[in-house]
Structure formats: C-alpha cells, structure tokens
Amino acid sequence: xxxxxxxxxxxxxxRPVVRxxxxxxxxxxxxxxxxxxxxxxTTLLRGIMGLLEPMEGMVQRDGxxxxxxLPQHRExxxxxxxxxFDAASLWASAKEQFGRLGHGxxxxxREKMSLLxxxxxxxxxxxxxxxxxxxxxxxxxxxxxxxxxxxxxxPTDGLDTRSTRTLLSHLxxxxxxxxxxxxxxxxxxxxxxxxxxxxxxxxxAESPDEPATVEIVPIEQLPSHILRAGAPT
Amino acid sequence: MSNWQTYRELIDVNAPALIAAAGLAIGxxxxxxxxxxxxxGLLALALPQxxxxxxxxxxxxxxxxLPPAIAxxxxxxxxxxxxxxxxxxxxxxxxxYIGGLSVSVLLIANSAAHLHEVQHLLAGEDVxxxxxxxxxxxxTLIAAGVTAAVLWRRWLLLAQSPTAARVAGLxxxxxxxxxxxxLAAAVVVxxxxxxxxxxxxxxFLPAATVLPWAKRVPGALITSVVASLIFLAGGFIMSIxxxxxxxxxxGGVGFAALIVSHVAAAIFA
Numbered sequence: 001x002x003x004x005x006x007x008x009x010x011x012x013x014x015r016p017v018v019r020x021x022x023x024x025x026x027x028x029x030x031x032x033x034x035x036x037x038x039x040x041x042t043t044l045l046r047g048i049m050g051l052l053e054p055m056e057g058m059v060q061r062d063g064x065x066x067x068x069x070l071p072q073h074r075e076x077x078x079x080x081x082x083x084x085f086d087a088a089s090l091w092a093s094a095k096e097q098f099g100r101l102g103h104g105x106x107x108x109x110r111e112k113m114s115l116l117x118x119x120x121x122x123x124x125x126x127x128x129x130x131x132x133x134x135x136x137x138x139x140x141x142x143x144x145x146x147x148x149x150x151x152x153x154x155p156t157d158g159l160d161t162r163s164t165r166t167l168l169s170h171l172x173x174x175x176x177x178x179x180x181x182x183x184x185x186x187x188x189x190x191x192x193x194x195x196x197x198x199x200x201x202x203x204x205a206e207s208p209d210e211p212a213t214v215e216i217v218p219i220e221q222l223p224s225h226i227l228r229a230g231a232p233t
Numbered sequence: 234m235s236n237w238q239t240y241r242e243l244i245d246v247n248a249p250a251l252i253a254a255a256g257l258a259i260g261x262x263x264x265x266x267x268x269x270x271x272x273x274g275l276l277a278l279a280l281p282q283x284x285x286x287x288x289x290x291x292x293x294x295x296x297x298x299l300p301p302a303i304a305x306x307x308x309x310x311x312x313x314x315x316x317x318x319x320x321x322x323x324x325x326x327x328x329x330y331i332g333g334l335s336v337s338v339l340l341i342a343n344s345a346a347h348l349h350e351v352q353h354l355l356a357g358e359d360v361x362x363x364x365x366x367x368x369x370x371x372x373t374l375i376a377a378g379v380t381a382a383v384l385w386r387r388w389l390l391l392a393q394s395p396t397a398a399r400v401a402g403l404x405x406x407x408x409x410x411x412x413x414x415x416l417a418a419a420v421v422v423x424x425x426x427x428x429x430x431x432x433x434x435x436x437f438l439p440a441a442t443v444l445p446w447a448k449r450v451p452g453a454l455i456t457s458v459v460a461s462l463i464f465l466a467g468g469f470i471m472s473i474x475x476x477x478x479x480x481x482x483x484g485g486v487g488f489a490a491l492i493v494s495h496v497a498a499a500i501f502a
Contacts, residue, residue: 046396049400067400068400068401069397071394077392079270081447082389082449082450091397093386093390094398099384099385100383100386101386125448
C-alpha cells in the first residue's frame with residue numbers, strides 16, 4: 001500500500017475536523033473524495049498528502065511514495081505573466097534547487113506536453129488559454145516528475161464536457177499504465193465513476209465540535225441518492 | 234537648455250548619489266515586479282515609514298542611521314509575519330504606514346535641524362551620499378534585486394499553489410520570509426542613500442509601467458530595469474533643466490510613463 005490510514009483524526013489546533021477508518025491507497029487504484037462544502041475534504045487531502053499529522057491514530061506511507069498535487073486552475077493567480085511552458089514547469093521547478101530548470105527537466109516537461117497534446121501551447125500566454133488547456137498543461141508538468149500518488153482537487157471544475165473527458169482519459173492512462181494512485185476530489189459523480197475504484201464519502205457530524213466521518217464505499221455500491229443528486233452543498 | 238559641460242560638472246559633483254540611485258533603480262525595479270505581482274504593495278509602502286522611525290531615533294540619539302533603521306525594519310517584518318499568521322495584516326499594514334509617518338516626525342518634533350533631516354529623508358531632497366556609501370549601497374541593492382530575480386520560478390510557484398509547494402517539500406513561510414528580508418534590505422539601504430520617495434518610485438513605477446505588456450516574468454524583469462534607468466536619467470535631466478528636486482522628477486517621469494503605458498495597453502494590448 002502507498003498510504004494506509006487507520007483510526008486517524010485530522011484537524012487544526014485542537015479542533016478535530018475529520019475521522020478516517022481503514023483508508024488504503026494501492027498502486028493503480030483511484031479514490032474519490034465526495035462530500036458537502038465544509039465537510040473536511042481539504043483536511044482529508046492534507047492528511048493523505050502528509051501535510052497534516054494525525055491528532056490521533058496511524059498513517060503509514062511506503063518509502064517510495066512520490067506525492068504530487070494538481071491545483072485547481074481556477075484558483076491560480078492569472079495576473080502573473082507566464083507562458084504555457086512556465087505553467088507546465090511549475091511543479092517540476094518545485095523539485096529543483098532554487099527553481100531553476102535543467103535541460104533534462106525541460107525535456108521531460110516537453111515530452112509530457114506532447115503526450116497530452118499541448119506542445120503547441122508552449123509559448124502562448126497561459127492566462128489566455130481555455131480552462132481545459134490550462135489544466136492539461138498543469139497535468140503535463142506534474143506527470144513529468146513521475147509521481148506515484150496524484151492528488152487532484154476538482155480538476156474538471158469549469159471545464160466543458162470534451163475537455164473533461166480528455167483530462168480524465170489521460171488520468172486513467174496514468175493510473176493504469178503508470179500504476180499511480182489517484183485521489184480525486186469532485187462534486188461530479190461522473191468523474192468519480194470514470195476514475196475511481198472507491199469513494200470516501202464524508203458525513204458531517206451533527207455537533208460542530210465533532211469531526212466528520214469518512215465512509216469508504218466501492219464505486220459500484222454508491223448510494224442511489226448520491227448517484228442521482230450529486231454532492232449536497 | 235543646459236549644455237554638455239554643465240551636465241558633466243553636475244554628474245561629477247553628484248556621482249556618488251547617482252551611482253547609489255542607479256543601484257537602487259536596478260535593485261528596486263527587480264524587486265518591484267514581485268512586490269506588484271505578489272500584491273505586497275501595502276507592505277512596501279509601510280516599510281519605509283517604519284525605517285524612518287528608526288532613522289528618527291538615530292538622529293534623536295546622535296547615533297548612526299543604519300542600526301536603528303535596520304532594527305525598525307526587523308521589528309516591522311516580525312510584526313508583519315505575526316499578523317499574517319493571524320490573518321490581520323490588512324489591518325496592520327495601513328496602520329504601520331500612518332504610524333510610521335507620524336511617529337518619525339513626532340520623535341524629533343522639537344529639534345528643528347533633525348526635523349529637516351527627516352523631512353529630507355522622506356522626500357529624498359538634499360540627501361548627501363559619500364563615495365563610501367555609494368560603493369556599499371549600489372552592490373547591496375543590485376544583489377538584493379538579482380537574488381529575487383534569479384528565484385522567479387520559486388515566487389511563481391508559491392503564488393500559484395502554496396499547497397503544491399508544500400507537497401513538494403518546500404516551506405512557503407521560509408521563502409516568504411526571504412522575500413521580505415530582500416525587500417527590507419533594499420528599503421533600508423535605498424532610504425539611507427536616496428530617500429523614501431526614490432525608493433517607492435523605483436519599486437512601483439517601473440514594474441507597474443511594464444507589467445501590462447509582459448508575457449513572461451523574465452521579460453518583465455528586464456524591461457522593468459530598463460524603464461527604471463530611463464526614469465532615473467529622465468528625472469535627472471528634468472531636475473537640471475527645470476531646477477526640480479531629483480526624486481520628485483524621477484517619480485514624475487515614471488508616473489507620466491505609467492499613464493502612457495496603461496492607456497496604450499488598453500488600446501493595443
């Protein structure tokens with residue numbers, strides 16, 4: 001297992017936000033994260049990625065885990081002037097000393113840009129591209145570092161149907177051929193069905209002092225009211 | 234119109250101040266690109282006013298300018314970091330600006346000679362610069378700006394996704410601290426040789442002039458430096474021809490260029 005979480009509580013200061021029992025991420029598997037706003041999805045992601053230590057319980061990561069996080073293109077600061085390549089190489093630059101990109105890293109980013117069919121956007125102004133093009137550029141840069149645990153926070157939010165299908169298809173390839181584990185937060189059940197084997201359903205607690213609980217459900221056993229209605233807000 | 238001989242004589246007389254100002258124009262215009270993009274404008278406005286408080290303490294106590302100015306800048310940065318952690322910096326920074334502006338004058342309100350010195354520090358008029366100061370200030374200012382420029386991909390990543398940076402093993406708070414230290418160093422050293430007005434003019438005007446046209450950060454950095462040096466040269470010429478103070482002339486030239494740039498960008502870009 002890449003990541004195993006057992007009886008863990010994640011939160012901030014002394015406030016527990018989310019309790020997780022028996023969550024396991026294996027190579028080549030996809031885990032969806034689904035729940036209403038404010039239920040602790042981001043906190044759960046931070047726990048999975050190792051940005052938050054559990055307040056109680058246990059988290060185990062295998063020594064080989066290479067996590068990567070794809071930010072929402074909508075949350076990016078688009079007043080920064082940057083080309084398609086600058087945006088694609090953001091993640092790779094994080095791994096390099098002082099952010100400087102060597103020839104090998106540049107070549108790896110360009111290779112993935114070609115693979116995701118965005119090589120022609122290298123010199124285009126990133127803020128002026130469509131949401132789908134922006135998201136594919138970011139994904140290309142992320143894949144260039146060969147991560148084996150990819151965390152995506154609503155990657156299809158704001159994308160049209162065609163862009164969404166293209167992005168999910170690339171992610172499925174990475175999951176199946178690259179044996180990467182994928183964690184996908186989405187309000188769109190179709191995205192989860194496309195990419196995930198299990199879904200972590202977050203159930204908010206009735207008292208604000210209590211943490212939300214996480215129920216791990218195989219994708220084919222999702223409750224019908226969720227399949228019909230999507231995420232409550 | 235002054236002749237070339239007049240310019241040569243004035244350049245000779247003002248050489249240390251001009252060299253220090255050129256160092257400030259280069260260093261501050263590089264940092265200024267990130268100040269504008271990172272939306273650190275309030276901090277950049279408040280910091281020189283706090284430095285002026287340190288300078289006023291130094292004048293009052295007959296100390297050297299730099300140690301109390303550096304101490305004031307360090308305290309301001311620590312308080313800023315604390316308030317950012319508590320998400321109250323939007324309340325603190327305007328207060329630091331007006332507090333610094335007031336307290337720096339109040340500290341020496343009953344000392345006419347020192348009052349003039351602080352007013353000169355604020356306005357950047359008649360600031361005397363020795364060769365020794367110029368040789369120290371210019372490389373320091375350029376080094377601060379070049380360091381920030383070399384790290385441009387780091388600032389870009391931290392602005393776009395601090396979470397991704399953390400997942401990659403970076404510590405955004407430490408990088409933010411480095412940026413604030415570089416900015417504070419430029420503000421303290423720049424204020425000591427050219428005055429607050431010149432520091433602010435070089436921080437904001439070149440970056441704000443070129444950014445509407447910028448396609449990438451490196452291009453913005455290079456054009457910001459070029460614009461800053463042109464504003465300095467233009468301001469120097471205007472100050473001689475019109476008998477205006479240098480800092481205000483640089484600010485005036487820069488502001489006029491900024492207006493032209495933004496109007497042109499609205500039409501053509």
